[in-house]
Amino acid sequence: MTFTKLLKGLIPVSLLATLPSTAFAAANLASDDFVGISFWLISMALMAATVFFLWETQSVDGKWKTSLVVSGLVTFIAAVHYFYMRDVWVATGESPTVYRYIDWLLTVPLLMIEFFLILRAIGSASGGIFWRLLIGTLVMLVPGYLGEAGYINITVGFVIGMLGWFYILYEIFAGEAAQMAANEAPPAVASAYNTMRWVVTVGWAIYPLGYVFGYYVYVDDAGNTTAAASQALNIVYNLADVVNKIAFGLLIWYAATSESKKAVPATA
Ligand SMILES: *C/C=C(C)/C=C/C=C(C)/C=C/C1=C(C)CCCC1(C)C
Numbered sequence: 001m002t003f004t005k006l007l008k009g010l011i012p013v014s015l016l017a018t019l020p021s022t023a024f025a026a027a028n029l030a031s032d033d034f035v036g037i038s039f040w041l042i043s044m045a046l047m048a049a050t051v052f053f054l055w056e057t058q059s060v061d062g063k064w065k066t067s068l069v070v071s072g073l074v075t076f077i078a079a080v081h082y083f084y085m086r087d088v089w090v091a092t093g094e095s096p097t098v099y100r101y102i103d104w105l106l107t108v109p110l111l112m113i114e115f116f117l118i119l120r121a122i123g124s125a126s127g128g129i130f131w132r133l134l135i136g137t138l139v140m141l142v143p144g145y146l147g148e149a150g151y152i153n154i155t156v157g158f159v160i161g162m163l164g165w166f167y168i169l170y171e172i173f174a175g176e177a178a179q180m181a182a183n184e185a186p187p188a189v190a191s192a193y194n195t196m197r198w199v200v201t202v203g204w205a206i207y208p209l210g211y212v213f214g215y216y217v218y219v220d221d222a223g224n225t226t227a228a229a230s231q232a233l234n235i236v237y238n239l240a241d242v243v244n245k246i247a248f249g250l251l252i253w254y255a256a257t258s259e260s261k262k263a264v265p266a267t268a
Helices: 003-016 023-028 034-059 062-092 097-122 127-148 154-173 176-184 187-217 227-261
Strands: none
Touching (some): 023 062, 062 097, 176 187
16 A cells, blocks of 8 residues: 555544544433434444545546545535534434534535536536536525524525525526536436436425424424424434435445546556
């Protein structure tokens, strides 16, 4: 193993060493606390996925490396948040929404930019694709947060957020990104792109549905989400993140490794 290879392997390991300590959760997780257990399971899965994606950058062509690094950043950022959320949950029996939003504010734009990155790896994707996807995510998330945090009306925040999401869906199903994928993507990339946009449609629908259930359906007389609903919502969000962050990253990994394998060997 060469020195640079060793160095590359050390990067993910040293990143993980910076994870917050979690002594409180470790000492207090009850064996029937399924929300806590799901936080625990998913945090481990996210951490393992991070090592995997970063490690695999070594076996793909240069132009695919950025996509895999971004997948690894998404699971890394989420893993750290899950460590915090797990500890807060075990300590208080609550999971403040603000942690989800801080995570989303970083990971969702990165996930959207993956569409731009894989298109850039196969051709010359325009900067417009990048900006439209980025702005769409912010229009989706920021009003959602303002609504949940009480700065604006809950319904207004929800409606504007939905428009942001629809704007993203338009771009990846019918806009410039979709046209480029249809015209230029080789089969493995086209199939990954197609599955990725269905993840953004079906997998992502879980979060606005959670908003509807948590604020309109399962509310007590004071207008707060009931405890049972908030437990169920946390488990559902946690499982959703497995699909939307880990499986999404695996789709990119599939496109990247398939394309790298078929590359013509260098003459040397
Ligand atoms: C890894 C985390 C992901 C993929 C989170 C995605 C979050 C959303 C798709 C949130 C969507 C929302 C709307 C479409 C309307 C307003 C309320 C939100 C922010 C929950």
